[in-house]
Amino acid sequence: MIYFDNAATSWPKPPGVAEAMLHFLQEVGANPGRAAHRRAVDAGRIVYEAREAICELFHAPDPLRVVWTKNVTEALNLALCGLLREGDHVVTSSMEHNSVMRPLRWLARNGVELTVVPCSSQGLLDPADVKGAMQPHTKLVVLNHASNVIGTLLPVAEVGAICRERGVLLLVDAAQTAGAYPVDVQADHIDLLAFTGHKSLGGPMGTGGLVVGERVDVSQMAPLIRGGTGSRSEYEQQPDFMPDMYESGTPNAVGVGGLLAGIRWVMSKGVDAVRAHEVALTQRLVEGLRSIPGVTVYGTLDAELQTATVSFNVVDMAPSEVGLRLDDEDGIMCRVGLHCSPAAHRTIGTFPDGTVRFGMSAFTTTGEVETALAAVARLPASRRGLTGLAGNGR
Amino acid sequence: MTNSRCAVILFHSTSYALRAEKLLDRAGIATKLIPVPRFLSSSCGVCVRIAQCDREAAQQALECAQLETEGIHDI
Numbered sequence: 001m002i003y004f005d006n007a008a009t010s011w012p013k014p015p016g017v018a019e020a021m022l023h024f025l026q027e028v029g030a031n032p033g034r035a036a037h038r039r040a041v042d043a044g045r046i047v048y049e050a051r052e053a054i055c056e057l058f059h060a061p062d063p064l065r066v067v068w069t070k071n072v073t074e075a076l077n078l079a080l081c082g083l084l085r086e087g088d089h090v091v092t093s094s095m096e097h098n099s100v101m102r103p104l105r106w107l108a109r110n111g112v113e114l115t116v117v118p119c120s121s122q123g124l125l126d127p128a129d130v131k132g133a134m135q136p137h138t139k140l141v142v143l144n145h146a147s148n149v150i151g152t153l154l155p156v157a158e159v160g161a162i163c164r165e166r167g168v169l170l171l172v173d174a175a176q177t178a179g180a181y182p183v184d185v186q187a188d189h190i191d192l193l194a195f196t197g198h199k200s201l202g203g204p205m206g207t208g209g210l211v212v213g214e215r216v217d218v219s220q221m222a223p224l225i226r227g228g229t230g231s232r233s234e235y236e237q238q239p240d241f242m243p244d245m246y247e248s249g250t251p252n253a254v255g256v257g258g259l260l261a262g263i264r265w266v267m268s269k270g271v272d273a274v275r276a277h278e279v280a281l282t283q284r285l286v287e288g289l290r291s292i293p294g295v296t297v298y299g300t301l302d303a304e305l306q307t308a309t310v311s312f313n314v315v316d317m318a319p320s321e322v323g324l325r326l327d328d329e330d331g332i333m334c335r336v337g338l339h340c341s342p343a344a345h346r347t348i349g350t351f352p353d354g355t356v357r358f359g360m361s362a363f364t365t366t367g368e369v370e371t372a373l374a375a376v377a378r379l380p381a382s383r384r385g386l387t388g389l390a391g392n393g394r
Numbered sequence: 395m396t397n398s399r400c401a402v403i404l405f406h407s408t409s410y411a412l413r414a415e416k417l418l419d420r421a422g423i424a425t426k427l428i429p430v431p432r433f434l435s436s437s438c439g440v441c442v443r444i445a446q447c448d449r450e451a452a453q454q455a456l457e458c459a460q461l462e463t464e465g466i467h468d469i
Binding site: 032048229231 | 440
């Protein structure tokens with residue numbers, strides 16, 4: 001069996017993640033920040049240590065400006081819906097996931113002006129196009145760091161520099177890069193970093209967050225929900241300080257404990273080492289797929305310009321059929337279709353049928369890549385449009 | 395550290411107290427997280443107890459890290 005759906009959620013998880021969660025459930029168990037007894041403090045320490053780990057990994061200066069959310073979608077919604085008001089202008093790319101597009105389309109129906117900057121069919125974005133799209137009332141630029149469909153990296157640092165010049169905030173969706181590609185909120189000029197815990201950071205589902213930079217005036221970013229925080233309990237008004245103002249209700253401390261173990265594993269391996277491993281896998285997978293007749297690979301075809309997520313199609317076969325056969329016949333689990341990203345598929349020319357997506361991870365081996373390539377090559381030649389080639393030596 | 399010659403530092407929330415605990419530990423100052431004494435605040439959270447003689451050094455360490463407090467009190 002080969003798990004090639006890491007772009008949706010990573011598996012396996014690093015050693016220590018399940019153990020950390022079990023430890024929390026069996027040995028800690030209390031509600032962080034809700035009491036002062038030893039176990040509540042222990043629980044609080046785990047959640048706080050994870051904030052520091054996030055800061056260390058992303059070079060963020062202040063652990064108290066790390067907000068936990070249940071996933072990256074919630075983090076993106078907090079930033080977008082919390083900051084954008086009627087009359088504001090927001091710029092995004094044509095490669096975004098629906099976690100950005102749907103809140104933006106909703107905001108656009110409510111008086112926010114939206115500009116979607118087109119990317120090339122390889123998913124590349126020209127920073128000059130973002131600059132050209134900016135207007136005097138532009139408040140925010142939101143970009144994914146890498147496409148969840150074809151892995152293409154977007155030039156966030158260059159766009160970040162432009163945003164700084166213009167006094168515009170930059171929100172980055174790091175769902176596909178956090179833990180797999182270097183993210184430096186200071187060097188990349190990222191004001192708001194939305195991340196997920198359950199992909200390359202190795203944590204469980206139900207974990208994610210938003211790193212809020214110093215240029216963001218939190219008094220102007222409304223919380224998504226309000227409620228108990230364990231702090232300022234004498235007041236019926238929501239606290240106005242970070243991170244409590246955005247963290248109402250009992251947090252997923254079990255999950256954050258697992259995430260902390262995942263982040264520590266990533267840091268012990270080193271993001272650069274993970275990246276080098278994934279670049280090598282991606283290069284081999286792209287080359288291998290391209291050499292199979294009837295297979296079209298999307299994106300830049302250059303592993304250095306993308307993450308370890310590769311999309312392709314097989315001529316005359318629907319992506320769903322390819323996915324079913326790879327699962328049934330070879331035990332290869334991948335994701336087919338539109339990957340919650342209609343805009344990206346329109347950009348690369350694969351809407352509405354979509355693609356077959358192989359999402360690899362730090363745990364993927366070269367042997368698995370070779371097995372998968374052989375499986376794709378075995379898909380019936382007649383269905384790969386090769387009938388006409390029969391008898392000519394192939 | 396005995397209760398008679400202690401001071402407590404109050405914070406917005408537990409996250410701040412935990413950050414303070416680490417900062418003070420790094421500065422070589424002994425701490426203990428305790429419930430906020432009722433006569434100081436009705437908060438249900440924790441505060442950081444230190445020895446009175448560490449008061450100045452603690453305040454300096456927290457200011458240096460720009461960690462906001464809600465006051466420091468001898469108890």
